Amino acid sequence: MSFEDFRRKASKAILELRQTKPPEIILVHHDDADGLCSGAIMKTALEREGYKIKTLCLEKIYPEVIKSLHKGTDQTILYADIGSAHADFISECNLSRNLTIILDHHDPKPHTDPKVYDLNLEHFGFRGENEFSGATCNYLFAKALDDHNVDLSYLALVGSREIPGDLAGLNKVVLDEAVKSGVVQVEGKRIEIIKLGLRVDQLFSKLQILGAVGYYSGGPQLGIQAALQGLDEQIKKKIDEWEEQRKAVNKSLLARLYREGLKETEHIQWFDAGNIYENMGTKVIGQFCSFISYRTQLIKQDKYIFGFMNVPQEIPEWGELKEHLVKVSVRVPKNLKSMINEDKMPGAVNLLLKASEEFGVADGHQYAASAVIPLDKKEVTIDNAEKVLTL
Numbered sequence: 546m547s548f549e550d551f552r553r554k555a556s557k558a559i560l561e562l563r564q565t566k567p568p569e570i571i572l573v574h575h576d577d578a579d580g581l582c583s584g585a586i587m588k589t590a591l592e593r594e595g596y597k598i599k600t601l602c603l604e605k606i607y608p609e610v611i612k613s614l615h616k617g618t619d620q621t622i623l624y625a626d627i628g629s630a631h632a633d634f635i636s637e638c639n640l641s642r643n644l645t646i647i648l649d650h651h652d653p654k655p656h657t658d659p660k661v662y663d664l665n666l667e668h669f670g671f672r673g674e675n676e677f678s679g680a681t682c683n684y685l686f687a688k689a690l691d692d693h694n695v696d697l698s699y700l701a702l703v704g705s706r707e708i709p710g711d712l713a714g715l716n717k718v719v720l721d722e723a724v725k726s727g728v729v730q731v732e733g734k735r736i737e738i739i740k741l742g743l744r745v746d747q748l749f750s751k752l753q754i755l756g757a758v759g760y761y762s763g764g765p766q767l768g769i770q771a772a773l774q775g776l777d778e779q780i781k782k783k784i785d786e787w788e789e790q791r792k793a794v795n796k797s798l799l800a801r802l803y804r805e806g807l808k809e810t811e812h813i814q815w816f817d818a819g820n821i822y823e824n825m826g827t828k829v830i831g832q833f834c835s836f837i838s839y840r841t842q843l844i845k846q847d848k849y850i851f852g853f854m855n856v857p858q859e860i861p862e863w864g865e866l867k868e869h870l871v872k873v874s875v876r877v878p879k880n881l882k883s884m885i886n887e888d889k890m891p892g893a894v895n896l897l898l899k900a901s902e903e904f905g906v907a908d909g910h911q912y913a914a915s916a917v918i919p920l921d922k923k924e925v926t927i928d929n930a931e932k933v934l935t936l
Contacts, residue, residue: 548715551669555689558646558662565644567621569597571614574625575679576604576760576828578752579704581768582680583625583648586697588769590687591623593694601862602756602765604827605872605917606631606906610863611638618642624649626679626704629665630894630908632656648683649673651908652894666715674910676714680704684719698723699738699745700772706749741775751776751784753832758787760826761861787825794821795833803843807850812934814844815851815927822854830854831874831915838878846880849896849930853923869920873897873905877912885911891933900930 570591574584580602588598603610606628614622615638622645628635629649636658639645647656647663650673656663664686666677673679684701687694698719705716712720720736723729729745730737736745748771755768764787771780798821807814822829834852837844844850856870875893877885884890891899892911901907905926907916918926 547670551664551666552689555664555686559690561644562621565621569599571620571622572598572600572625573627574602575627576602576756576765576826578749578756579679579707580626581752581756581765582700582704582772583683585769585772586680586683586687586700587623587625589697589773590690590694594690603627604760607866608906609866610860611635615639615643625683629653629663632661632663636661648686650677650679650682671715675708677716678705678708681715681719695722695726696728698728702736702745703749706746743775754784754788757826757828757832758791759783761824761857791825791829810927810931812848813851813927813930814848817923818852818854820855827854827856827872830872834874834876838876844878846878850876851927856917870917871920871923872915872917873926874915882912896930896933899933900926
């Protein structure tokens with residue numbers, strides 16, 4: 546498979562989209578910076594084509610939500626930076642009723658519905674771990690819609706900041722294209738977004754706050770606005786407010802962990818944040834796990850980090866979940882990364898998929914993964930993961 550195969554498959558999806566002529570497209574996107582950039586790319590590109598867009602920002606693929614979205618008929622649903630890891634479940638819910646396009650970079654599952662187009666570039670020989678972000682996948686689809694969408698290339702670069710190290714693979718191709726088109730300017734390691742007067746890393750860090758911390762308070766909508774128009778005074782004020790809230794909670798939780806320590810099994814170290822992050826999006830628990838993974842006085846460098854927090858019942862712009870759920874995030878400290886690279890230990894997403902396969906919805910990457918599970922399955926998840934690791 547190759548990029549040309551991606552272009553052919555994308556062209557087929559675009560042809561069906563144009564033949565369908567939907568009165569409205571439901572755009573489901575993730576809540577982190579990559580997801581906000583993905584949403585901003587597709588909202589803009591599709592509106593330029595004359596489509597009316599209804600956005601729905603999801604932190605995870607909640608089964609209740611997906612079933613409700615796909616129970617209708619003759620709809621067009623597009624997933625941006627989310628969905629590929631659950632393409633099998635989306636296929637089961639869709640049953641060829643709706644044109645569904647997935648543009649993502651998370652480890653994919655096979656889909657069975659011919660009306661579902663999973664254009665994750667992993668299917669075409671590229672690695673979502675380091676060669677393309679969700680925003681890059683969405684940008685390349687936008688370019689397939691119309692070459693004039695090259696002006697959105699900076700959003701692919703912002704989303705790609707979630708991938709450690711220098712830009713590589715398709716991300717580097719997009720950088721070169723953005724420079725050539727005058728969308729960004731590069732000075733050393735700094736990438737300046739010309740129309741916004743912001744660096745790529747600056748916008749990325751602000752979007753991480755808007756989408757994650759502000760998820761239940763209109764943050765995703767402000768994030769898409771900031772991605773397209775920059776940071777006005779209202780948005781800056783919200784970012785400062787939410788970041789102060791998160792810092793205060795992080796400080797309190799960190800002090801508790803230094804005081805009490807994490808719970809441990811042979812291969813896992815874990816903690817339960819409960820409701821400490823109340824009114825914030827659940828992405829914050831993964832961010833906190835990443836933050837503490839570098840604290841060698843607190844964290845064992847050869848054990849997986851599991852962090853739990855309670856999931857609020859309300860899903861903005863959708864409704865209330867019936868089930869009481871918990872978010873579990875997994876991160877991999879430095880020494881364990883080397884063992885994963887050498888195939889001596891399973892990656893985070895592979896471990897979590899097996900640990901929660903009977904009751905959870907998991908996805909992610911080799912060094913970072915997450916799942917939503919029932920409230921009473923926290924210790925079962927730890928026990929299951931430990932069993933997987935001792936087989």
